[in-house]
Amino acid sequence: MVGGRITRMSVYDVRFPTSLGGHGSDAMHTDPDYSAAYVVIETDAKNGLKGYGITFTLGKGTEVVVCAVKALSHHVLNKDLGDIVRDFRGFYRQLTSDGQLRWIGPEKGVVHLATAAVLNALWDLWAKQEGKPLWKLLVDMDPKQLLSCIDFRYITDALTEEEAYEILKKGSIGRKEREEQMLECGYPAYTTSCAWLGYSDQQLKQLCSEALEEGWTRFKVKVGADLEDDIRRCRIIRDMIGPEKIMMVDANQRWDVPEAVEWMLKLAEFKPLWIEEPTSPDDILGHATISKALAPLGIGVATGEQCHNRVIFKQLLQADALQFLQIDSCRLGSVNENLSVLLMAKKFQIPVCPHAGGVGLCELVQHLIIFDYISISGSLENRMCEYVDHLHEHFKYPVVIKKASYMPPKDAGYSTEMKEESVKKHQFPEGEVWQKLMATQQN
């Protein structure tokens, strides 16, 4: 039986000094320190299990998200986990529609990231109490119960609950075979680890060569800061991987709409599969314009890691504004809201290629995309999940990559739990890592 009164919710500001190595650098985020607001939920249940939830941040501002998590705590404390999951839609609505707090959102930015951290912890705890990895909890769940986790507010003009039910019913056909296939072969991944903007050409070549040896066949290159640099870097990668393997480029919102089209005309010769985040994540119509302009070149538009809720994804789908949809396990309101986006993507026949990387995003999102394949999309065509080879060592149940594929997690939960020692060392500013860094900077 799932249950237990929530007696405690703690939240930690955990930061990794990744900016020191240029890891994660792109045209808009030049010096990220990969970080997380890390939530731990405890109950009075005898099993003693805890739920761990994260939301990903880039360093500064993590303390703001931590503050927002605390502002949500009165909705969580003293609730029974069983009551929450039996009316998860109601609980989601309560968190996101608080009559006072919604003004500083609603369902976007800091409060929504905080909501994700809290809900991620609750899903982790639920899956642990059921003794299943999260993807398996979702795969085994009755469609009606699954839908009862989703808030359909503001999306019924694109997807009704009845339509979503039909999708899940159809998705159950062949499910068992797909689950076996996943357990055997895993979910295809692509790598972003070779070509961060802050890396030298030398580093690029070295990392790309290593990745090829490891069996990677899909590579993403950061672009957008300087056209000549981009051409040179894309040429290096394309020359190294050859004409058959897949390359994508990612501008991290650097351009205005006309600029995006012009710039991509210059990069078209390198045959990128998609241009990711060509402009503002809020610009649905802009993405539609870019999609239309680049379609004749065979370049798709991908976006999503900063699309702040299901309403934005709904419109991107309605407007034919993207050809690859990139969910994020922490930007949206946890599993609950991601389920609604996976179902909309299925209806609009757009492949989902999740955003990952950062801290823990790979660990979390693999559950969602494996579930998507088994129970919703039923297809691997044009689909792959981002992978970045950083910071996995801090997780208790780190991702397992085999032959450039995510192998389905086997441990119970949402793979969100970090090692106690890692959390302690990297807490900001009091952790050992930061204390040492600050001491060095003072010298």
Added chain:
Amino acid sequence: MVGGRITRMSVYDVRFPTSLGGHGSDAMHTDPDYSAAYVVIETDAKNGLKGYGITFTLGKGTEVVVCAVKALSHHVLNKDLGDIVRDFRGFYRQLTSDGQLRWIGPEKGVVHLATAAVLNALWDLWAKQEGKPLWKLLVDMDPKQLLSCIDFRYITDALTEEEAYEILKKGSIGRKEREEQMLECGYPAYTTSCAWLGYSDQQLKQLCSEALEEGWTRFKVKVGADLEDDIRRCRIIRDMIGPEKIMMVDANQRWDVPEAVEWMLKLAEFKPLWIEEPTSPDDILGHATISKALAPLGIGVATGEQCHNRVIFKQLLQADALQFLQIDSCRLGSVNENLSVLLMAKKFQIPVCPHAGGVGLCELVQHLIIFDYISISGSLENRMCEYVDHLHEHFKYPVVIKKASYMPPKDAGYSTEMKEESVKKHQFPEGEVWQKLMATQQN
């Protein structure tokens, strides 16, 4: 000379217990405590002037915005005010594009509200150092300098800097006469004070009757929670004001798109000029659908108070999604971003009817709309500014309403400064007002 090194930026969590009286209650915000994150900026300039900036909140969560203001402080401290205003676009970009902080926005929600509070304080200080009310500072400013305050990133597909310049050049024709007209007659307002959702029919009638006596001719009614209630309340107001005066209705995002259309068909008999916030503020395509459906009934769509940045407004205009555009002086990135929206609205020929109310929103936005009339729109057709009769007594330079019009402020600054005593008493949780309330609740 405008200048002075910024030596201190303080921020206060100021809350008014408005929920006790049902003031400000609507279908989504049932118990708001009108609040503000209140910023005070000091410099080392000999004039000793301080800049005051606010952003409006609804109670809980104000502490989160306060935390975000602190996270921005390293961009502000030790800068010279003169340097800031000479490259205000660059400074705006710096605040909104911080490589780490932008992840928890970008330009939306908590961080953007915090940005607004900081920039509002800088505009207040600038206007004070120039010895002019903010609207007059803007009216007198050279068009090139005015444009140098605007970040055109992500809107050049709708409005280029060159087009904006042409608009301002054209706007200068007849400017002097319009300024005199404003000083004499003021800017037309409408009242929302009669018909909050938490008010009884008796209160409704009483307040409407008083407003009619005071000369109000335009009335807004909150709707969206219960159709039968809405019909009854709209009938009361329409009966009292007669067929000629103007009535608007406001659903505060309560509906899904199809529901909005259905519901408004039932309220059409009361001839509302507009339906405000029929659905999610993020739903550009949804607003376009509703606009199209309601056009034959002569009902326009209005939105904006929760549209989180210029990119959303750009698309609402591009998609013919609204007939009345409601800027907010604190939701957007202060004067800087509001200028870009005023200019886009002019290009798309959509009247701007600002959102106001809350704490200080009337005080601030009057400057923007008076400037809009004098230097951009040049028209009062279909235009009016919201007015709510609450909490003005806490401001040092409160709004002056005459014959249902906003009279242009005469004091230097942005009218953002609160009375010291009011701030002290209402600080949360340590202020006298809250200490007393908490003591009462404990008894």
